[in-house]
Structure formats: C-alpha cells, structure tokens
Amino acid sequence: YDDRDGMIWMDGKLVPWRDANVHILSHALHYASSVFEGERAYNGTIFKSRAHSERLLNSGVALDMPIPYTVDEIEAAKIEVLQANGLTDAYVRAVAWRGAGEDMGVSSMKNPVRMAVAAWGWGAYYGDAKMKGAKLDIAKWKRPSPETIPTHAKAAGLYMICTMSKHAAEAKGFSDAMFFDYRGYVAEATGANIFFVKDGEVHTPDPDCILNGITRQTVIGLLREKGITVHERHIEPGELEGFQQCWLTGTAAEVTPVGVIGDYSFEVGALTRDIAETYEKLVRA
Numbered sequence: 001y002d003d004r005d006g007m008i009w010m011d012g013k014l015v016p017w018r019d020a021n022v023h024i025l026s027h028a029l030h031y032a033s034s035v036f037e038g039e040r041a042y043n044g045t046i047f048k049s050r051a052h053s054e055r056l057l058n059s060g061v062a063l064d065m066p067i068p069y070t071v072d073e074i075e076a077a078k079i080e081v082l083q084a085n086g087l088t089d090a091y092v093r094a095v096a097w098r099g100a101g102e103d104m105g106v107s108s109m110k111n112p113v114r115m116a117v118a119a120w121g122w123g124a125y126y127g128d129a130k131m132k133g134a135k136l137d138i139a140k141w142k143r144p145s146p147e148t149i150p151t152h153a154k155a156a157g158l159y160m161i162c163t164m165s166k167h168a169a170e171a172k173g174f175s176d177a178m179f180f181d182y183r184g185y186v187a188e189a190t191g192a193n194i195f196f197v198k199d200g201e202v203h204t205p206d207p208d209c210i211l212n213g214i215t216r217q218t219v220i221g222l223l224r225e226k227g228i229t230v231h232e233r234h235i236e237p238g239e240l241e242g243f244q245q246c247w248l249t250g251t252a253a254e255v256t257p258v259g260v261i262g263d264y265s266f267e268v269g270a271l272t273r274d275i276a277e278t279y280e281k282l283v284r285a
C-alpha cells in the first residue's frame with residue numbers, strides 16, 4: 001500500500017504518500033512500541049472522532065509512550081488528511097510509534113515518539129458477509145490477561161495473535177476468527193467485538209481483557225434506548241449453542257451479522273438487521 005498518490009500527515013506536516021517512510025532501526029519495528037486507531041469518516045465527518053483521539057493518547061500512556069500532540073491537534077491532523085486527499089467517506093488510520101534513537105535496545109526512552117495519519121476509501125470489512133453472516137473460526141490463541149499486557153490499549157503487540165488467527169481462519173475458508181480469553185470465556189474477534197441474542201435479550205462479553213470498542217459502546221447505548229436488555233458478562237463456551245443470533249461490532253466491521261462460529265450457526269435475525277440499520281443511520285446522521 002506504499003506506491004500510490006495521496007498525502008499522509010507525518011510528525012506535524014503533510015508528505016507525499018510514497019515518502020511516508022520510517023527507518024529500519026525504528027524501535028516499533030523491533031519491539032512493538034506502536035499504538036493506533038481505526039476510524040471511519042461518513043459524509044466528511046469522522047464518527048466519534050474525539051473518542052478515537054483520546055483512546056490513541058491513552059494507548060500511548062499505557063505503553064509509557066506519551067504522544068506529543070493534544071486531542072485538538074490530532075483532530076486537526078485528521079481533517080487536514082481528509083481534505084488533502086479529497087475524501088468524505090474513508091477509513092482513517094492514526095498511528096504513533098517509537099522511532100529510531102541513539103542506540104538500539106529494549107529501552108526506548110531516547111527514541112522519539114512519532115505519529116502519522118493516513119486515510120483512504122474503504123468498503124465493507126467483511127464484504128459479502130455483511131448481509132449473509134460472517135463465518136468465524138475459533139482461534140487457537142487466547143486473549144491474554146490484563147496482567148500480561150495492557151489489554152485496554154489498541155497496541156500493535158496485541159495484534160500478533162490476531163494476524164496469526166486470521167491467517168489460520170482464512171486458510172480454512174472462514175472470514176475471521178473468534179477468541180476465547182485466558183480464562184476460557186468468549187472474548188472477541190480479531191478486529192471486532194461480539195454480541196449474542198437469546199430470547200430477545202443481548203449478551204456481550206465484559207470488556208475486562210478485550211478492547212472496549214467505541215462501536216461496542218455505541219451499540220449497547222442504541223440497544224438500551226430501544227428498551228432491549230443488554231447483559232455485559234462472562235460468557236462460557238457452552239452457551240454458544242443456545243444463542244440464536246450473533247453479530248460483530250467495530251469501526252471497520254460496523255455491525256456485521258455472524259452466521260457461523262466453528263460448529264455453531266446463527267440466524268441473521270430481525271434484531272441483528274435492526275441494530276445494523278440503526279447504527280448505519282446514526283453514523284451518517
């Protein structure tokens with residue numbers, strides 16, 4: 001994705017897409033000192049833009065990597081990137097990382113914290129699955145404990161098992177994988193949160209070792225406004241069999257119905273379709 005026209009915001013200014021490069025001895029490349037955001041602009045406005053900028057700053061703090069920009073400066077950078085590339089409906093990727101320093105080692109105290117924002121046009125994350133229901137494999141890796149890694153941060157290091165699990169899933173013909181966590185409870189997909197429906201009520205994992213997605217929080221609010229009971233709780237693997245509907249939420253995934261998880265299947269039911277439509281209306285409002 002490096003050889004194309006366009007402008008990327010890097011360390012405070014716009015640079016041509018092809019020149020937005022980093023040095024091979026960047027700390028981030030060796031030690032995963034990198035945090036990022038995935039955001040979507042609809043009709044020229046980034047949905048929950050400030051919440052994403054705030055999460056980026058918090059992720060930086062979690063990695064002892066304070067990002068040298070304020071929320072307002074990040075907001076301005078994102079607008080600048082959308083305008084420079086003539087985009088109104090786009091995916092926005094902000095990333096901050098430790099660059100190359102005076103020497104190379106685990107400590108990154110002397111390495112600058114750098115930041116970039118790129119944006120590009122992007123359609124549905126799960127393609128056809130968006131309507132028919134995504135098929136999820138069960139990942140062999142487990143989401144780690146918050147005592148192992150800062151699980152509330154959107155940090156590159158947490159995505160190593162996501163990439164491996166997604167590769168394994170795709171090789172078997174699935175569109176994504178669902179993780180259990182270190183205790184064995186249902187956790188999330190590789191880039192999205194998960195919801196289930198049983199007898200008209202909604203169940204979703206407690207965000208105690210998974211990303212508390214901005215879309216997740218939005219969808220819980222929408223469901224409660226509709227008077228639907230939402231249980232945020234630990235979900236046992238044995239419960240999968242009893243759920244009737246399932247969907248994923250995420251900035252990229254939006255609300256994507258799930259048809260299959262391993263050996264279990266779910267219908268793309270009325271509540272799934274309704275919440276997907278309500279979310280779609282909200283982001284474009």
Ligand code: PMP
Nearest residue numbers: 191192193211213214215250251
């Ligand atoms: N979990 C993971 C692992 C993710 O990568 C994402 C996407 N950022 C989500 C959940 C959903 O988060 P959000 O709704 O904030 O995009």
